[in-house]
Amino acid sequence: MMIFLILFGCTSLLWLLSLKLKDASIADLMWGLFFVIQGCFAYFQQPTERSLLLMILTGIWGLRLSIYLGIRNHNQPEDRRYQAMRANHGEHFWWRSFFTVFFFQMLIAWFVGMPQRLGGSTLPFTWLDSVGILFWGIGLFFEVVGDWQLRQFLAKGKPNGVLDTGLWRYTRHPNYFGDTVLWWGFGCIGFAGTGSWWIFLSPLVMTFLLLKISGVALLEKDIGERRPKYADYIRRTPSFFPWFPKP
Numbered sequence: 001m002m003i004f005l006i007l008f009g010c011t012s013l014l015w016l017l018s019l020k021l022k023d024a025s026i027a028d029l030m031w032g033l034f035f036v037i038q039g040c041f042a043y044f045q046q047p048t049e050r051s052l053l054l055m056i057l058t059g060i061w062g063l064r065l066s067i068y069l070g071i072r073n074h075n076q077p078e079d080r081r082y083q084a085m086r087a088n089h090g091e092h093f094w095w096r097s098f099f100t101v102f103f104f105q106m107l108i109a110w111f112v113g114m115p116q117r118l119g120g121s122t123l124p125f126t127w128l129d130s131v132g133i134l135f136w137g138i139g140l141f142f143e144v145v146g147d148w149q150l151r152q153f154l155a156k157g158k159p160n161g162v163l164d165t166g167l168w169r170y171t172r173h174p175n176y177f178g179d180t181v182l183w184w185g186f187g188c189i190g191f192a193g194t195g196s197w198w199i200f201l202s203p204l205v206m207t208f209l210l211l212k213i214s215g216v217a218l219l220e221k222d223i224g225e226r227r228p229k230y231a232d233y234i235r236r237t238p239s240f241f242p243w244f245p246k247p
Contacts, residue, residue: 003041003117004110007034011106015098024082027101028069032062034109039116050129050193051120054186057136058116061143061182068147081218108209112183114202115190123193132188139182142167142242146174161229170242172233176215177240180207216240 010030018024039058043051073079078086085100086093149166153159167174180203187203210216216239223230236246 003038006037006041007106007110008103010034010037011102012098015102018097018102019094023078024086024097024101025073025076025079027082027105028073028079029066031105031109032065032069034062034106035113035116036062038110038113042117042120046120046122048120048122050123050125050189053129053133054116054120054189057133057186057189061136061140064140064144072151108205112202112206114199115186115193119186119190119193119199121193123195126192128188128192132185132192135185135188136182137185139178139180139185142174142178143182144178146178150175161227162233164233164237164245167242168237169245170238172237172239173216173219174242176210177242179215180210180240183207211240 010033014026014030018026035058039051039055039062043055077083082097082101085097089096089100146167149168150163153163171177183203183206187200190199190202191197220234220239238245
């Protein structure tokens with residue numbers, strides 16, 4: 001309950017700041033930090049080798065993500081997703097945003113953060129922990145390199161209109177794919193620490209969100225209208241799992 005209250009307090013403060021700035025996009029900056037907080041809290045409650053491992057791995061991923069989003073969104077207008085919500089809710093958006101954006105995101109992060117909160121037991125390390133670390137490393141590689149290549153592409157003024165080089169040649173969403181693999185790594189470590197299959201609900205929910213809700217599906221909903229060449233990119237490039245492109 002204590003960690004839930006801590007997350008709720010952070011969420012409330014961030015929401016108040018969004019009202020002052022008139023920018024709900026800052027909610028995205030807190031996503032990775034929600035898990036960092038849970039990992040740190042779990043370690044200080046039960047300082048075991050596995051909770052230390054989870055805190056370090058989560059800290060590297062979560063801090064990197066928040067810093068990247070902070071740099072990307074600096075001096076930028078409010079994300080178009082939140083602009084659409086603001087237009088839809090009108091004068092009521094200021095208080096509805098607390099529930100539909102900030103609190104809802106916090107609830108998801110609290111549920112998905114089960115490996116961080118519960119996986120740090122005193123059980124000895126097993127081969128499953130090694131698999132989890134391997135998945136985490138592969139996922140972080142795809143996420144970091146994918147984000148870097150996208151940033152370089154945007155800095156060059158979007159040459160050719162579509163990014164189809166590097167990791168983006170083999171999957172249309174290397175960052176989302178990487179995030180998914182990384183969270184299955186957390187699931188493996190969490191399962192090794194708990195022995196409970198329900199811990200895999202965490203990566204399952206994350207995978208569903210990235211594929212069907214806030215990731216692939218949302219991004220490609222109207223991108224064809226904004227980038228005409230994207231239709232051909234869709235035809236020849238795998239959506240999620242990396243593979244060689246079609247000719």
